[in-house]
Amino acid sequence: MCAIAREDITQEQEIEGQSAFDYAAVSREVRRAAPRYRNPVGKFSVHRDSKCIACGKCVEVCEHDVHLRPQGYRMPLRPLDYRCIGPDCTESGPNCVEACPQGALSVRANPAYETLGDCRWPPDLLASTWHMAETGMQPSAFLESETGASGGGFDKLRFCFPDSPPSDLRPEDISTELLLNRRKNDPREKIKIDVPWYGGGMSFGSTNLRALISKARVAKAWNTFSCTGEGGYPDRFVPYADHMITQVATGLFGVREETISRARIVEFKYAQGAKPGLGGHLLGDKNTPDVAAMREAVVGTSLFSPFPFHSVYSIEDHKKHLDWIAHVNPRALLSAKVSTPNDVEMVAVGVYCAGAHIVHMDGSYGGTGAAPDVAKKNIAMPIEYAINGVHNFLMDEGVRDEITVIASGGIRTPWDVAKAIALGADGVVIGTAELVALDCIRCGRCESGRGCARGIATTDSELLEMLTIEWSTQRLVNLYSAWREILVGILYRLGLDSVAALRGRTDLLTHLDYEK
Amino acid sequence: MPEKYHIEIKRVPPRYRPVGKLGIVDWREDCSSCHNCVKRSCVYGLFRDEADSLHDETGYLDYIYQCKGCLNCVQNCTKGILTRVVNPEYKRLGDSYYTPDIILSTWYQAETGGIPVSGAGYGGPFSGPGFNSMWTDMSEIVRPTRDGIHGREYINTSVDIGRKPGHVAFNQGEVEIFTSPLIENPMPLIFDILPERYQRGPVFAAVAQAAAKMGIFAVVRAEDLPPLPKHYPSVPGGIAVGKDEAAEHEIARNYLTPFISDPRTNIEAICPDAAMVMVADQPEIGSIIDALKHGKPERIVAIRLNAAPNATERTLELSRLGAEVIHLVFNSHGREAGAAKPRHMRDVLRDVHGALVKAGTRDEITLIASGGIALPEHMAKAVICGADLIAVDLPLVVALECRLCGECGRGEPCPVRLENTELEGASQRIVNLIGAWRNQLLELLGAMGIREARRLRGETGRSMFFEDLEEATFGRIFGKRKEEYGA
Known part of the structure; x- marks a missing residue:
């Protein structure tokens, strides 16, 4: 584990009468977390x-x-x-x-229910996520909680379950652990997380700090990770540093030696699925004094993370980046977040050759933040296509077992997690599902005026108050718990004793549009 | 440093409140008139001026449906008397191709000139027919084809229209110094002829003025152009687009491309200086072109060809005859005519482009594609599939608040009184729309690492097609598809 001492916190914080470190201890226990609205919308x-x-x-x-x-x-x-x-x-x-x-x-x-959602997140998928966040339980069959209605990709894939699982397999023996450092002869920590997913990067400035802290807290509770995004590393994250990935994006906002030093994983964001090839853009309205201070920028100005890294035009340049991080923090695992272009397989191999431990592919249909519609719909391929191609390519190159492949961009349910892994990923990153658990309805207005009207993707001082850390944390704890339970259920029905055994098992899948 | 091409954006509010998607309805008889009414706390201020603004409303329902859909009021109302509904009028906008979302997005761009932005990822179907079954590429870390370090402002969107000789020509042992005429259009887009029923009031003039403002070409029917004044060219005139007569003349001479459907039309009497004229494809096309070019070798003659199953053969044939520009016209949904299973422009263009490349004449001819170009990505994708540029029609009237309801076609009054549009605002709305489209093209080109729109033509390597990805991924795993790909 990376050594974080109390002294590392620049200012000792007291939160609700406890020190920040005591407060950071979060239980995995499922407790009902009722919706925060008086009239939740149901079917x-x-x-x-x-x-x-x-x-x-x-x-x-x-x-x-x-x-x-x-x-x-x-x-x-x-x-x-x-x-x-x-x-x-x-x-x-x-x-x-x-x-x-x-x-x-x-x-x-309920007529209002029919107005919710879209093809990728139909009303049932939203409602089932809310149900899991509230209760920590899988919803009953009255909600279609496995697939969306996009008409392709994960929504057309199904598992072929055997008639009955092996009699000696017990659900409680099934492992959902994910090893993040697969490099042999690598002195760095062999980090394992308890579930095959971690939280995606959402930057301080784009998202309510309380939501971000809740993401960090659930990561700690479930021994997995969350990610700072590109907006810097607020002090409030420090108690969760062992479960927080420091992201380095092109804007280099808030990237400092101490934020690199304290991270167990450092992620280079080359691109992101929602706006591949476009870079990031924080609207001026969201750039409050706190955000500006963190990003060392002028209050109220729009902030851009240009695309691409203008210091990286080859894999050798990428290696130079990783070497720089390794120099500052030789303990940290190195991850590269990339999008899904035509040559994603080559990119993945290049990421491996440069010395990274994790290649994180972000497919084009995902993302949480605001992005041009033209980019979200059209640029780069959906993650479903990228995973298997990369998996096979790395196999052919003989390096598959030396690198962890993480998929993201449209992972909405534990079923999607299992399908992504069966296609060849080791694990996934989730983002939108976490926000839906916090009562996001995907109205898509993250960018308008003061930001999200539901208090999630905002820095407005009044709207921030709509979330509490306690409630948000519990909702995410519940969601993670339900997801794990469902995932274990899938593995049990497939007769597999670990999630690692599911990787690349395309023979367990079928596609509704194909004869096989 | 040369001046960069720039489209001047200026906000132009709509004349009519746009048809909204979502609305909030309440059962007021159950209201307890409590003191913490959710209507007061709407983040977007929807209800703030409810009582006052309703006096000025032409239709109450228009006001209701401006809801942004956050659901806060519905979910927080003490008595739970509010509910959210989808505007039935919204559902009726456009058709299966020009979907309500496309219409709303076009209105937004025409008003603001801004790029539509939203959060929470993509919410549409996985893929779909036509251009919805292809994705554009982006350059990641490995970028062998990237044009070096550049910003978006250095991307050139200009394209050429005309014939580019494939080799040096000699005339009696001397190098032929006359080269074919070539005109530069600042982006791979021109305006196409609007269906007649939309050409009411100042619509025609607004399109012409917008074309002139941006320096792009607009195809118009020759018969829509008024005859030249007696003293032409000493007294400019013709197109009633504004008070500045010199500017009017410039429009007619530089940017309007008359389309001659009747070969007997005397173009010299209408628009003698047009840089480009367009004629319908017909059996005697060669002699018609010769006649049009007689004495005017600098004039470009484009051939308008309805996209049909024989489009590839006919294009090759015309190319052999020395055609400079071929304008392939698809129906409003981007499909070819006269086929049992009409192909989409996506496939026809790939076919035509591929055949021309194979024949070694691709660079000698300019391909324009029109019909079904509804979104900015269609422009980029049509060019990737092989067109040099596209021609846009219906989005121009949608920019003028048209709902594509078809009432005018049935002889009914237009709900947005297209004929009463004010000229200056209308042309600026078209400019705003095209400005937004160009900015989105720049986003796509920037992501692909391409610095020249000219280089995008036929660059299928910079795109991904649904059937290819399916085959490479799921086809390899699951074998045969139950049904053929239906692009």
């Missing part, structure tokens, strides 16, 4: 009209806590209809509508 709308006589029959029959009457209340609460799974909720006995003696209840499809 169904349950209406109780004035005929209700408060008999409590609905409270009695509902198995999903839609109808609640707290102790001492005469009337039931307004139905928590986002929990309703529809009129077919009970296998035996009447549902609430049928049980109501007054006929005061009605259940119908």
Whole structure:
């Protein structure tokens, strides 16, 4: 482990009466984290009209806590209809509508629900992510929680499960660990994370600091990583330094010797999936005094991370970059985040040859921050195509077991995680799913005016208050827990004892558009 | 340092409130008039001026549907009486090709000149027909073809229109010094003829003025051009595009390309100095071109050819006849005509381009493609597939707030009174749109590491096609596809 001492924090912080380090200790325990809005949007709308006589029959029959009457209340609460799974909720006995003696209840499809989401994140996928973030449990079958409706890629891939898993395999014995340093004869730490994913980089300036800290906290709780993004390394991240990747992007905002020194992994961001080849752009409105101080820039000005690294035009130049980091911090693992161009296989091999431990490919359909629509849709290939090509190319080159391949850009569910790994990745990076867990509805207005109206992608002092660190952390802890449970379930059904054993097992996949 | 090409953007608000996508409706009879009404805290101020602004509204529903869709009010209302709905009017915008999203995005660009930006990744389908089944490339670390270190401002989007001889010609032992006429267009885009029903009020003049402002060519029907004044060229005139008559004359002479559908049309009486004229493909095309070039060797004659299954053969044939420019016209959805399974421009252009390359005459001819160019990426993708440049039509009227509702075609009144458009604002909206398109082209070229739009032509190596990626990835793993690729 990289040695971080308390003295490394420039200013000892007190958070809610605890030192920053004590506060940073987060449990993996799942606890219900209710939605932060009064009226969560669910698939169904349950209406109780004035005929209700408060008999409590609905409270009695509902198995999903839609109808609640707290102790001492005469009337039931307004139905928590986002929990309703529809009129077919009970296998035996009447549902609430049928049980109501007054006929005061009605259940119908919620029209607002249909206005949510898009092809990649249909309403069911959003709702199932919210469900997992709230409860830490897999949603029941009333939500399509496995695939989106994009009509291709992961949404067309399915697993071929054997009729029954081996009798000697127990779910609790299945390992979801991921080794990040695969280089033989490398003195650096053989870092292992407990789940085959880590959190993607979102920069201080683009995203609410509370969300970022929550991402760091869940990374610590689940012994995985989060990433600083390109916006610098706020002091509040220091207690989580063992689980925080320092990102070096072209803008070099906030990149300092101490932020490199304290990192166990340093990531060079050459490109990102949402805007491959375009660089980053922080709008002036989001560049508040705090952000400007962190980025050593002028308040209110737009900040650009130009594309590309103008010091890198070859793999040799890339090696020079990595050598620079290794000189500053010889302990850190080195990662290169690249996009998915035509020659992504060559890029991956080049990244390996330059000495990196991780090649992180960010596919074109992902991303959390604002990006030109023309770039998101058109530039670079979807990650589904890149993974298998890179995996095979590295195999052919005989170096596959010397480098960790990480995929991102459109990983929405644990099913996508498993499919990406089966296609040949070692693990994945997630971003949007984490934000959805924090009640993001993907309205796409991250960039407008004061930033995200839901308090997630914003630096506005009023909107920041919409999130609390405690709530956000718990939502992410719950999400991670549910994801791991689902992933273990998939591995169990496939008869595999570890996630590592799933890598490259395309024989376990089938594609709905193909005959095989 | 030479002056860089620049398109001047100026915000032009719409005359009518744009049709919005999302709206908030509330059941006011259930409202408890509480003191923490969510309408007061809308981040976007949607409800702030509700009572006041409604007085000025021409349609109440237009106002409702300006919601940005954050759901805060719906989810925070004490009584839960608000809900979000999709505007039915929005769903009716455009058609299956010109989707409501495309129309809204075009309006935004025409108003602001800005590049549409949004967060949270891409939300559309994985792939789709036509240009939706190809992606453009980007250069990562290894960039053997990159043009060195440069910024976006150094990318040249100009293209040439005309014939480029493939070899040096000799005349009686001397090198032929006359070269074929060649004109430079500042981006791989010109304006195409607008369907007649849209040419109302100042629409024609707005398009012409916008073309002149940006220095790009606009194809117009010869019959739409008024006859020359008696004292031409001493008294310029003709196109009623503004008060500056000299500028009007410049437009007509420099930027309008008359299309002659009737070979008997006397172009000399209409637009004698046009740098380029366009004629429909026909059996006697050779003699028609000769007649048009008689005494005017500097004039470029483009041949307008409807894209049909024989487009490749006909293009090769015309190329052999010495054609300078061929304008392939597809339908409004980018498809060829007269085929049982009409191919998309994507495939036809690749076919035509490939055949010309094989014949060794590709550089001698300029290919223009039009029809179904609805988005800026279509421009880049059509060029990648083999066109030198594209011609755009319907997005120009969409920029003028048209909803492509088709009412005018049915003889019904236009909901946005296209005929009452104000000329200056209308031309600036077109300029804004094309400015935004050019900036997006620069983004794509910059990502690809290409410094010249000319070099993008036929650069399929700088793109990825759905069927190729599927074959290389899933085809290799899963074998045969159940259905053929349907581009």
